Amino acid sequence: MADTSAKDTVAATQGEALEKFTVTSGYNCCYCTIQGYKRDGSIVYIEPGELPRMPERNHACQRCMAWWQRAVDEKERVMYPMKRTGERGSGQFERISWDEAIDLVAEKLSAAIAKDPRSASFYIFTGNMCTFDWFAPARMAHCIGATTWAMEGIMGDHATSVGFTMVTGNPDPGHDALDFMNSNMILFFGTNMVDTIVPSARFLARAKEKGTKLVVLDPRLSSTAAMADQWIPINPGTDTALVLAMMNVIIKNDLHDKTWLANYSCAPLLVSDVDGSYIRTKSGAYCxxxxxxxxxxxxxPSQGEDDGTSGPESTWALTGHFEVDGVPCHPTMDDLVAEVAKWTPERAAEITGVDAATIESLALDYAKAQPAAIQTCTGSSRYYHGYEISRVAATLSGLCGYTGRAGGGASRNNGGAPIDGASLSFTGSSGSDVPLMNSAEWDVVGDGESFGTFMGATLALYSTDPEAYRSARVFKSSEIYDAAITGDPVPIDFLYIATANFINQSPDAHKVIDEVFPAIDFIVTADPFNTWTAQYSDLVLPASTWLENWDISTSGTGPYIRVNKPVIERVGESKSDTEIMTLLAKKIGQEAAWNKTDEEWVRTFLDSDHPAFEGCNIDDVINEGILARADGIYDRATYPLGDKVFATPTGRLEFYTELLYPFGAHVPTYLRGEDNPENQFADKYPLMFIQYHDRARVHTQHAKVKLLEVLETEPHLHINPDDAAARGVAHGDVVRVFNDRGSFKCKALVTPGIVKGAVAMGQGWEPRDFIEGHYQYLTHYAKNPVEEAISMTNAAFYDVRVEIEKA
Structure with a gap:
């Protein structure tokens, strides 16, 4: 429970009773519930919020609890609608009224729709992930036949989703953080949980106290690596090569779980010797x-018991050469064995910088841990062929029979929402047909098709058939630059940007500024803050924040539905994204679909006969700010795939992907080393440049928060002492970081906490924070044919080659 003495001290200092509030954060990283007190409408105290039935999980990180300082800072906020008067990027705007602003949006939007409805484009990101405000612009696109974009590719998160989806059918197969206690060993590939997934870090510390061995593989000595039993410095982007070598060692020592593989993986399934396709019966069944x-x-596929065993003995062959209906074939396990046989520890050592003995020892320890867990998140996949690490990690887990087992698995995130089914944001519970936002009135608009289907595509796009999404007017974000510049696959005449600082958080800022934005007739940005993107927009609308709005959240730690009502007064003339779309709807003939206030939409969501709401009193939930779902799981650690039922085409853990046979990637391999476009610059630009997430900020939304500036007030480039000495750079020197695409200047931070040959910087800084330039001037968005075949190219923010010099 919360410490009441601190609250009493604050109250006594103020000399009067304070008004309590509970609210849930909406920005990325999101969904932490906080509570606090305010006096005369001003916040005076904040602490982690209380989570019903799970008090041990009360949490909130420093970013969440400090962010209100920026929300109330009028110098940072967009205070009223602004129309551009000078050149884009000049910062020259004039104040206009909301009526004038909405009229202008309606005029430009209507012109684009008249030309081609698809040329009107709505782009959402992660600046406010409270559900109504996050989805509102995309819902408007659905109402009018406009387009939107599957966001994960351009943000660099999609490769992790794709890799896990390929193998498990689940883009985010995360074990509950409490499950760390059931692991004997945990491997972290790049994930810096201590700084970026703070609520889970306490359970990692408790597992270590219990005796769980923590091993972190990371080019940087991150905060998580610093608390590990073993930090293994590894060259950037080479984790996949190391895991392939681990599997080599495990199979060579006969430590793989052949029974589990036969029962629950694609290992016994037959594929053609000729073209690599699965052998199927006439009815389409796998053989x-x-x-x-x-x-x-x-x-x-076999359904297993959630009992930690490998299942019954199997008679399926895992190796051999056979013939079925005249087609020579073999089990997919032979392909995996043949591929990992190429990856000896010695070969991997040359690539990764990790010595062969360490790789061999790590493999043996992992296989013998019984069980061991793997953590990998988006940081380790922001490289060319970024899907490889989550794909190979999920394969390694299955190889040892750790998938779907307490203390095992390969996870992307922790915490999740342990409930009997999916989030109410999408399909409801246990696969039942529940409309998006628990409301048919919100869901069925426009052409009558479910907005939930449309929105699911916007967030995910895991399909290998992009035409299916294009017909639904959802496009790959890897196509957005080409779309603006060439009109292929869709023209962009009108672009509405919400909850996004597009220029700052997208690769190759020069290309965006010089080619993408100039090709778009009219750009609207709705944002609480006057961002870099706002400066290049034609119209800027003041959006309110999750501290000022009515909204709900259905994701996050625990099986909760979180309800926000305004904590502070609206700053300036700001309005919620939902309210902005409601005003626009009245101007373009869509008012029937936008006929409620924000509060009324929240109440509609809560007014449900869904099992989650059993015993729910709407007014009580609104006042308390949180509902413990009636169908939630509260008394144990949870993890996915305990029944070994995989949402893959084969219904099994699927390390073999026939679609990638033409690329030589039908089983996990390491393609990045062969065809990475940055390789051509290796001699000219020998340093790899990483832009990691740190404890003070996620993207630009935590900029200029006074409490967080205690941690860092300006960007610094981390560089190994040997690399610094070779360039005559000392700690604190101003350096110029550059490549053929651009440059920036900042101070050097010389540290042995980064491998030689790599440099790193926390991301989320804007141009105003640099002495000169910006790191996004150096990044790129090179299309990846393999990733385009399976989904869309993931922005390789960390696969950037640079050189530095003393400025």
Whole structure:
């Protein structure tokens, strides 16, 4: 429970009773519930919020609890609608009224729709992920036949989703943080949980106290690496090569779980020797070779028991050469074994910088841990072929039979929402047909198709059939630059940007400023803050924040529905994203779909006969700010795939992807080392440049928060002492960081806490924070044919080659 003495002290200092509030953060990283007190409408105290039935999980990081300082800072906020009067980027605007602003948006939007409805484009990101305000602009696009974009590719998060989806059918197969206590060993690939997933870090510390061994592989000595039992410095982007070598060692020592693989993975499934395609029956079922019958048979996926075992003994063959209906074939396990056989510890050592003995020891420790867990998140996948690490990590977990087992698995995130089914934001519970936002009135608009389907595509786009999404007017974000410049695959005449600092958080800022934005007739940015993107917009609308709005959140730690009502007064003339769309709807004939206030939409969501709301009193939930779902799980650590039922085409853990056979990537491999476009610059620009997430900020939304500036007030470039000495750079020197695309200047931070050959900087800084330039001038968005085939190219923010010199 919360410490009441601190609150009493604050109250006594103020000399009067304070008004309590509870609210849930909406920016990325999001969904931490906080509570506090205010006096005369001003916040005077904040602490982690209380989570019903799970008090041990009360949490909120320093970013969440400090951010209100920026929300109330009028110098940082957009105070009223502004129309551009000078050149884009000049910062020259004039104040206009809301009526004038909405009229202008309606005029430009209507002109684009008249030309081609798809040329009107709405782009949302992660600046406010409270559900109504986050989805509102995309819902408007759905109402009028406009387009939107699947965001994960351009933000660099999608590769992790794709890799896990390929193998498990789940883009985010995260074990609950409490499950750390069930692990004997945990491997972290790049994930800096201590700084970036703070609520889970306490459980990692408790597991270490219990005796769990923590090993962190990271080019940087991150805060998580600093608390590890073993930090293994590794060259950037080479984790996949190391895991392939680990599997080599495990298979060579016969430590892989062959029974588990036969029962629950694609390992026994037969594929053609000729073209790599799966062997199927006439009905389309997958086949395996039954050693007891000495014949091919249908290999339906097996549902397992959540008991930590490998299942019954199997008669499926995991190796051999067979013939089915005249087609020579073999089990997919042979392909995996053949591929990892190439990856000896010695070969991996040359690539990763980790010595062969360490790789071999790590592999043996992992296989013998019984069980061991893997953590990998988006940081380790922001490289060319970034899907490889989550794909190979999920394969390694299955190889040892750790998937779907307490203390095991390969996770992207922790905490999750342990409930009987999915989030109410999408399909409701247990796969039942519940409309988006728990409201058919919100869901079925426009052409009558479910907005939930549309929105799911916007957030994900895991399909290998982009035409299916294009017909739904959702496009790959990897296509957005080409779309603006060439009109392919869709023209962009009108662009509405919400909850996003597009220029600052997208790769290759020069290309955006010089080619993408000039090709778009009219750009609107709705944002609480006067961002870099706002400066290049034609119209800037003042959006209110999650501290000022009515909204709900259905994701985050625990099985909760979180309700926000305004904590502070609206700053300036700001309005919520939902309210802005409601005003626009009245001007373009869509008012029937936008006929409620923000509060009324929240109440509609809560007024439900869904099992989650059993016993729910709407007014009580609104006042308390949180509802513990009636169908939630509160008494144990949770993890996915305990029944070994995988949402993959085969219904099994699927390390073999026939779609990638033409690329030589049908089983996990390391393509990045061969065809990375940055390789051509290796001699000219020998340093790899990483822009990591740190404890003070996620993107630009935490800029200029006084409490967080205690941690860092300006950007610094981390550089190894050997690399610094070779360039005559000392700690604190101003350096110029550059490549053929651009440059920036900042101070050097010389530290042994980064591998030689790499430099790093916390991301989320804007141009005003640099002495000169910006790091996004150096990044790129090179298309990846493999990633385009399976989904869309992931922005390789960390696969950037640079050189530095003393300025």
């Amino acid at each position: 395996a070779w039954d050693t007891s019958a000495n014949a091919a048979a249908e290999a339906a």
